[in-house]
Amino acid sequence: MQHIKDTITFIQDIYKTNEFIPLHAPTFNGNEKKYLLETIDSTFVSSVGSYVDQFEEMMTAITKTKKSVAVVNGTAGIQVALRLVGVSAGDEVITQALTFVATANAIAYNRASPIFLDVDLDTMGLSPEAVSQFLEEFGDLREEGCFNKKTGKKISACLPMHTFGFPVHLDELKTICDAWKIPIVEDAAESLGSEYKNKPTGSIGELGVFSFNGNKIVTCGGGGAIVTNNENLGVKGKYLTTTAKVPHAYEFYHDELGYNFRMPNLNAALACAQLEQLNSFLIDKRALAEDYKSFFATSGIKFRNESPHTKANYWLMCVELENLKERDLFLSETNNAKVMTRPIWQLMYRLPMYQHCQRDEQLNAQFLEERIVNIPSSVR
CATH class of the missing domain: 3.90.1150.10 (Aspartate Aminotransferase, domain 1)
Incomplete structure (x- = not known):
């Protein structure tokens, strides 16, 4: 006591x-008010404006990636990132049960199912050993990808989360996932500024996603960002998150199902001032x-x-x-x-919407949960 x-x-x-x-209050000691007033004076307060472009450029530089996409929040970013690597309805995604619910929800929004595997005690993030053991038991490697022997469904992605900003063991995880033809999407929502072997988190998987919620290290009230070194996926991500509108001076034509996941210029102005600090x-x-x-x-x-x-x-x-x-x-x-x-x-499998999901013993996750x-x- x-x-x-x-x-x-x-x-x-x-x-x-x-x-x-x-627990974690935002700090506004920079150019936040200045940039917000500039945005209001410009009248570009919605999803078009110079600060959206500046925010994406700053995120590309900070994460040392080739393309960044501003989105309305981190959850939406993960949802789109999973779609970009090929997650479809009926597929499965390997992730951790020790996480914020948004990680699992983003999988479900794609009408896919999470597979909950254990975490490492040191990182509190997805364990490469747990992933390897699961795939050795249940993985069926085919020309078109990895399938789950138990369910017959395709395992289309692996979604580790860097818990509280502590990076997972990415090299080991990437070696395993590459061998099983499973792309990695990093849930880097909590880890802006963290590094794994001198590389920024979010830059090592096929895509990474960050959050700028009110309690994050950098905030703009809401907001998120998708980052990638695959420029084609980045361009596609920008397209999908801006309603999949075919560019035209005045016509409105959308050639596939997109999302209105755009970050408003007001939020981007706040984010830019925060990123400077x-x-x-x-x-x-x-x-x-x-x-x-x-x-x-x-x-x-x-x-x-x-x-x-x-x-x-x-x-x-x-x-x-x-x-x-x-x-x-x-x-x-x-x-x-x-x-x-x-x-x-x-743990996610304790929640009613995820009780049915496949999982391993979760010994480390349960230890940490308590x-x-x-x-x-x-x-x-």
Whole structure:
């Protein structure tokens, strides 16, 4: 109990307040108001405007990719990215059950089904070993792709999620998926600024998708981005997310089913101002992580660190408690003291719409579900 009280005092000290401390509040110290006023004055506040183009150029540079597509949110981005790599109705997608519900929902929006496989304890993200074991048991490699021996359905994609900004073991996962002809789409929603072996997350799979929701490291209220090194897929993504309209000066003709997933210029203006500050945010958050690391080293509570060969953005920092009882006590005491903490997500197969989905034993995911708690992680 004392170690929890000490944790509360430490967090209040580093944020210099005894008032409510949120989990992750946005920081607007740059050109946000200036760019928003410019956008309003231009009257281009919807899906056409210079800031949409600028946002896409900035995301291409930050992720070191060849093409970026601005979208209305990260979930929509994943939905389209899965379609771009060939996910169709009746197909299956390998992913993790330890994730935010948007990961699984984006699969379902394509009328496909998730296959939930276990995570690694160190990254909390999809385990290459779990994927390999599953494919060795259930995979049927054919000329036209990989099929599931149990269901007879095509496994059209693999969708790892970089949990809280900690990159998964991408090299191992890519080697396995390449051998089984399964394209990777990175759910990089939480990992803007994170790196795997000096490469930005989102740039290693066939496509990557980021979120700019209100609680992300960079926010524009909503918003998302698809990034890729496959320019043809990027162009197709832009086309599909802007209603699949055939370019013309004034005629409206749409030659396939597209989506109105466009990012408004107002949101893009806010995003550009935030992206200008990304490096300073990353420096601040890594300094906060070091402070937490030093404190928890002597507190009896385990602070979760980045894995070797990775650089995490430490979007949401987290601790690992001894067991479920200790976790619940920690959650109760901190929130009662106005220090916001929250548990990791419930595993997706516990939700009614995904109870029927194929899965493995989920030993690591269940272990983490009972122990991981997010702690305040805002830029100071």
